[in-house]
Amino acid sequence: MFSTLEIVTTVTVGLMVGVEFSVLFVINPILNALPEDSGQLGHAHGGRMLGAVMPVWYIGSLVLVALWAVTGRHHDHVGLVVTAAALLLLSVVMSILLLVPINNRNKTWTPENRPADWKQQLDRWQRWHYVRVAVIIGAFVLLVTALT
Secondary structure, eight states, X not given: OHHHHHHHHHHHHHHXXXXXXXXXXXXXXXXXXXXXXXXXXXXXXXXXXXXXXHHHHHHHHHHHHHHHHHHTTTSTTHHHHHHHHHHHXXXXXXXXXXXXXXXXXXXXXXXXXXXXXXXXXXHHHHHHHHHHHHHHHHHHHXXXXXXX
C-alpha cells in the first residue's frame, strides 16, 4: 500500500509540473504571439480554466506528499520527502500571495475593461510563475530521488 502512495504521489506531482511547465514554455509564448486582443482573451480564458483546477491539484499534491512523509517517517529517504513537502507548501503560499491575485484580475479582463497596465501585470505573473515552476520541479526531483 505504501508503494502505491509513493507512485500516485509522484505521478500526481509530475503531471502538475508538466502542466505548469507547458503553460510557461508553450501556452504563454503562443498566446503572447497572437494579436493583442486575442492573446489577452486567451490569457483570461486560461486563467479561468486553470484557476479552477490548479488549487485542487496543488493542495492535493501537498496532502499526498505529507501523507507519504508521515507514513514513511521510518524510511531512509523521508528527509527528501519532507523537503519536497516544504517546497510544495512554498509553491502554495507563493500562489496565494503572488500569482492568484493577478490571475483573479486577469480572468475578468476583456479588451473593453482591461487596465492600461495589463501587460505589465501579466509579465509580473510570468516572472513569479518561473520561480514557482522551479520550486515544483525541485519538489518533483526530490520525490523521484526518494523512490530510488
